[in-house]
Amino acid sequence: MNLTLKIWRQKGPQDKGKMVEYKVTDISEHMSFLEMMDVLNEQLTNKGGEPVAFDHDCREGICGMCSMYINGEAHGPDRGVTTCQLHMRMFKDGDTITIEPFRAKAFPVIKDLVVDRSSFDRIQQAGGFISVNTSGNTQDANAIPIDKHAADEAMDAATCIGCGACVASCKNSSAMLFVGAKVSQYALLPQGQIEATDRVKNMVAQMDLEGFGNCTNTGACEVECPKGISLENIARMNREFFSASIKG
Amino acid sequence: MSVLDSKIPKGPLKDKWTTYKDKINLVNPANKRNIDVIVVGTGLAGGSAAATLAELGYRVKAFCYQDSPRRAHSIAAQGGINAAKNYQGDGDSTYRLFYDTVKGGDYRSREANVYRLAEVSTNIIDQCVAQGVPFARDYGGLLDNRSFGGVLVSRTFYAKGQTGQQLLLGAYSAMNRQIARGKIEMFNRHEMLDVVKVNGKARGIIARNLVTGEIERHSAHAVVIASGGYGNVYFLSTNAMGSNATAAWKIHKKGAFFANPCYTQIHPTCIPRSGDYQSKLTLMSESLRNDGRIWVPKNMEDVLAIREGKLKPTQLSEDQRDYYLERRYPAFGNLVPRDVASRAAKERCDAGYGVNATGEAVYLDFKAAIERYGLEQAKIHGIQDASKEKITALGEAVVEEKYGNLFQMYEKIVDENPYKTPMMIYPATHYTMGGVWVDYNLMTTVEGLYCIGEANFSDHGANRLGASALMQGLADGYFVLPYTIGDYLSHEIRTGKIPTDTPEFDQAEKEVTERINFFVNNKGTHSVDYFHKRLGKVMWDKCGMSRNAEGLKEAMAEIKAIREEFYKEVKVPGSANEMNPELEKAGRVADFLELGELFAKDALMREESCGGHFREESVEIDGEQKGEAKRNDKDYAFVAAWEYKGEPSEAVLHKEQLEFKDIELKQRSYK
Numbered sequence: 001m002n003l004t005l006k007i008w009r010q011k012g013p014q015d016k017g018k019m020v021e022y023k024v025t026d027i028s029e030h031m032s033f034l035e036m037m038d039v040l041n042e043q044l045t046n047k048g049g050e051p052v053a054f055d056h057d058c059r060e061g062i063c064g065m066c067s068m069y070i071n072g073e074a075h076g077p078d079r080g081v082t083t084c085q086l087h088m089r090m091f092k093d094g095d096t097i098t099i100e101p102f103r104a105k106a107f108p109v110i111k112d113l114v115v116d117r118s119s120f121d122r123i124q125q126a127g128g129f130i131s132v133n134t135s136g137n138t139q140d141a142n143a144i145p146i147d148k149h150a151a152d153e154a155m156d157a158a159t160c161i162g163c164g165a166c167v168a169s170c171k172n173s174s175a176m177l178f179v180g181a182k183v184s185q186y187a188l189l190p191q192g193q194i195e196a197t198d199r200v201k202n203m204v205a206q207m208d209l210e211g212f213g214n215c216t217n218t219g220a221c222e223v224e225c226p227k228g229i230s231l232e233n234i235a236r237m238n239r240e241f242f243s244a245s246i247k248g
Numbered sequence: 249m250s251v252l253d254s255k256i257p258k259g260p261l262k263d264k265w266t267t268y269k270d271k272i273n274l275v276n277p278a279n280k281r282n283i284d285v286i287v288v289g290t291g292l293a294g295g296s297a298a299a300t301l302a303e304l305g306y307r308v309k310a311f312c313y314q315d316s317p318r319r320a321h322s323i324a325a326q327g328g329i330n331a332a333k334n335y336q337g338d339g340d341s342t343y344r345l346f347y348d349t350v351k352g353g354d355y356r357s358r359e360a361n362v363y364r365l366a367e368v369s370t371n372i373i374d375q376c377v378a379q380g381v382p383f384a385r386d387y388g389g390l391l392d393n394r395s396f397g398g399v400l401v402s403r404t405f406y407a408k409g410q411t412g413q414q415l416l417l418g419a420y421s422a423m424n425r426q427i428a429r430g431k432i433e434m435f436n437r438h439e440m441l442d443v444v445k446v447n448g449k450a451r452g453i454i455a456r457n458l459v460t461g462e463i464e465r466h467s468a469h470a471v472v473i474a475s476g477g478y479g480n481v482y483f484l485s486t487n488a489m490g491s492n493a494t495a496a497w498k499i500h501k502k503g504a505f506f507a508n509p510c511y512t513q514i515h516p517t518c519i520p521r522s523g524d525y526q527s528k529l530t531l532m533s534e535s536l537r538n539d540g541r542i543w544v545p546k547n548m549e550d551v552l553a554i555r556e557g558k559l560k561p562t563q564l565s566e567d568q569r570d571y572y573l574e575r576r577y578p579a580f581g582n583l584v585p586r587d588v589a590s591r592a593a594k595e596r597c598d599a600g601y602g603v604n605a606t607g608e609a610v611y612l613d614f615k616a617a618i619e620r621y622g623l624e625q626a627k628i629h630g631i632q633d634a635s636k637e638k639i640t641a642l643g644e645a646v647v648e649e650k651y652g653n654l655f656q657m658y659e660k661i662v663d664e665n666p667y668k669t670p671m672m673i674y675p676a677t678h679y680t681m682g683g684v685w686v687d688y689n690l691m692t693t694v695e696g697l698y699c700i701g702e703a704n705f706s707d708h709g710a711n712r713l714g715a716s717a718l719m720q721g722l723a724d725g726y727f728v729l730p731y732t733i734g735d736y737l738s739h740e741i742r743t744g745k746i747p748t749d750t751p752e753f754d755q756a757e758k759e760v761t762e763r764i765n766f767f768v769n770n771k772g773t774h775s776v777d778y779f780h781k782r783l784g785k786v787m788w789d790k791c792g793m794s795r796n797a798e799g800l801k802e803a804m805a806e807i808k809a810i811r812e813e814f815y816k817e818v819k820v821p822g823s824a825n826e827m828n829p830e831l832e833k834a835g836r837v838a839d840f841l842e843l844g845e846l847f848a849k850d851a852l853m854r855e856e857s858c859g860g861h862f863r864e865e866s867v868e869i870d871g872e873q874k875g876e877a878k879r880n881d882k883d884y885a886f887v888a889a890w891e892y893k894g895e896p897s898e899a900v901l902h903k904e905q906l907e908f909k910d911i912e913l914k915q916r917s918y919k
Contacts, residue, residue: 011826012826012827028523028525030522030523031523031525032527032661034527035525035526035527038525038527038777039525042775042777044821045775045819045821045830046775046819048821049821050821050822051821051822051829051830053827053829055315056489057314057319057321057488057489057490058319058321058323058324058488058489059488059489059527059528059530060324060486060528060530060531060657061657061660062323062324062410062413063314063319063320063321063323063324063488064318064319065314065315065319078660080656080660081660085657085660085661087660087661087663089663110459110827111826111827114827116315117315117316118315118316118436120316121316121317121318121424121427121434121436124318124420124421124424125424125425125427125428126428128421128424129379129421129422129424129425130378130379130380130421131425132375132378132379133303134296134299134300134303134375134422134726134727134730135375136368136371136374136375136727138371138374138375138377138378139374139378140374141333141373141374141376141377141383141391142335142390142391145385145388145389145390146385146389147389148385148386148387148389151382151383151384151385151389152382152385154380154382155382155384155407155408155414158382158407158414158417159408159410159413161413162316162318185380185382186380189380189382191377191378191379191380192380
């Protein structure tokens with residue numbers, strides 16, 4: 001198939017940036033979206049142009065490195081996939097595809113489609129851990145039985161890949177699905193209880209400091225999340241935060 | 249007299265590690281605060297090492313090329329992690345895990361290292377549970393296990409099909425705690441481009457800031473390389489696009505020996521390639537072989553009809569199918585080790601029985617498992633006379649619970665529903681057992697320079713068993729390196745801060761800058777990928793699942809020719825002082841173009857078949873094992889450690905003889 005691409009080009013953080021139009025031809029429907037971008041970049045390199053910078057790494061939907069806002073949706077039109085798993089069979093011959101970076105105040109653009117998501121790391125550093133040193137003397141893994149349902153629910157929350165699609169999809173650029181997923185994972189497990197109060201307060205404080213917006217229950221984040229992280233995690237974080245505030 | 253000293257402690261195998269730990273030198277907490285350690289790579293090995301060293305009190309600088317340490321490619325490991333917990337009471341023990349690993353590695357690994365690995369494996373599970381890693385559990389709330397290839401017990405712990413992700417996020421959380429305390433200084437989007445040696449000791453690195461292009465100097469009292477494997481030398485592999493051998497190769501060029509490069513794992517269950525545009529291959533976890541049965545049609549006419557789309561695999565009856573692994577290896581069946589399963593698939597496809605258009609695919613079928621689980625569930629729920637549909641639905645629910653995300657991933661890529669029609673799979677490059685040579689302390693042949701995880705060569709011999717990579721990465725980082733490096737650093741307490749304004753740093757930075765300037769100023773005609781794809785084709789065709797002397801000689805010559813052309817004709821757009829992904833790739837491919845040649849040289853030298861290294865000249869001629877790989881213990885029971893001498897073809901071989909005191913060398917039989 002032949003396609004027209006409208007891509008955001010921006011040389012660096014200080015550059016104003018603009019949409020630029022490109023044509024690609026002979027794209028196979030079996031290609032992934034990023035393989036289509038490889039074709040474009042090979043074409044640009046051979047013609048003496050500058051390839052489009054975009055983040056990507058594992059190309060199997062787990063590292064969370066790839067981003068892109070495609071035709072107005074984070075990770076494009078398919079559901080339950082990252083951009084690297086999006087296949088060209090989702091598009092038609094002759095389509096025009098608009099490709100932008102994830103946009104949020106807390107995700108400044110570095111170049112073209114590459115954004116800086118280190119704000120996510122800083123939120124995790126504020127409390128996304130259990131304080132246990134490596135010693136070889138921790139108690140036996142089976143010492144505390146954990147209810148299977150709780151373990152499964154913790155696992156569902158823990159599958160967040162930290163890509164930032166929730167933020168990019170939210171009209172408020174809220175990171176509450178991301179933060180809620182981490183808070184939930186630990187809230188559901190006995191190991192996480194000891195530090196629960198400090199954890200939720202510190203992570204929420206850092207989230208606000210980074211300039212993410214608040215949640216107004218639209219639910220776009222859940223729809224666009226490639227891992228199907230549930231909105232319930234936000235509710236659980238709110239409960240945790242509320243009870244932490246009462247405890248003082 | 250060999251220059252290699254593996255520094256294996258004396259005494260009985262079972263006591264070596266304990267005795268060693270009792271006798272090493274320690275560093276007092278006040279002195280640890282003044283000692284710097286650089287860790288390159290933040291996967292399971294690097295991430296766990298950085299976190300643990302920081303917990304101990306060292307000042308750690310950690311580097312990764314990704315935008316966050318959480319994205320290292322350990323995250324993509326699916327199936328699980330082994331540990332000799334024996335929770336299932338099925339006869340597992342430290343010794344048995346050790347034995348399985350040495351046997352699975354086809355008797356080409358170092359006994360003492362493997363025993364230590366098996367010994368600390370149980371600590372890993374305890375540690376990860378304490379960190380909040382949500383492993384799968386049964387209804388009694390205890391940890392669940394599954395089986396993996398090459399073993400007869402269930403010792404694999406898992407978190408759905410995302411075990412690597414959960415373990416890595418565990419290590420990442422431990423790192424975050426130390427980053428927050430200022431004990432780890434994290435350098436995201438940085439790539440190490442050389443190591444700096446002062447008076448023979450590793451004292452720092454030169455790194456490029458991938459956002460600004462700035463070249464930076466970082467000094468330390470010891471340097472740890474945890475940068476993963478070199479599978480991308482094949483261009484197509486299950487590795488991440490950015491996975492590279494640059495850190496490992498640069499230290500090789502500065503004196504670290506490179507061991508057994510020809511030991512590469514071709515994983516049997518990957519999604520087959522579909523066209524020339526393809527950028528990477530996707531693995532389907534080995535855990536699928538617990539329940540999936542592998543087959544091709546028995547009759548050639550069925551193969552052809554399937555390829556033409558006239559026949560569906562589900563239409564073939566049981567007696568029209570060749571479950572070739574169950575046929576050839578009745579004892580282990582679909583759970584033979586990876587190298588054996590891959591070669592068996594290649595054998596069927598080479599004979600013309602491949603089931604997709606390219607002729608390079610076999611089926612992985614869950615029909616039997618769905619039925620079995622369905623009947624079991626019907627019984628549990630007391631459903632009398634359940635219909636066939638009901639049984640299928642119940643069975644599919646169990647399979648979804650176990651492998652749901654893998655099935656979804658397959659469907660998204662191939663556009664077929666694997667619950668209804670068998671998956672198509674084919675082998676692909678996955679893991680590299682070879683790597684930087686290290687002694688028992690995980691130190692390379694350069695003093696103060698360590699190498700851990702997939703980047704080193706030490707534990708998997710010529711073939712790695714499933715669910716052992718995660719085990720090794722975390723064992724090295726959490727439980728081994730923190731002890732061994734302490735012994736070395738105890739001699740560094742009087743050294744003081746290492747300055748970076750010295751001639752050694754000047755020189756290393758100059759070399760790095762010149763290399764970068766060469767690439768951006770070389771007005772060539774072809775992109776980096778053009779050369780990488782050509783290298784990959786030579787590697788796959790001549791250094792792939794089976795190798796012969798003639799092909800390997802050709803490979804060496806061809807790789808050298810591609811390398812020479814690369815330096816003349818490569819084109820790198822953009823400049824050095826900005827984010828420039830093509831420039832990053834150019835540096836990595838330049839290193840692969842050297843490594844590939846050494847790989848072929850190593851494979852040519854090793855005139856035996858062992859593990860992932862299959863030489864067509866070395867097979868069993870007759871008997872029960874006819875056609876199977878033939879090892880030669882008399883002449884080749886050694887580690888091949890190569891010393892850099894300028895050109896890869898001129899590398900000098902050093903042999904570390906392998907001694908097996910606790911295990912009898914036998915032919916691996918999975919029949």
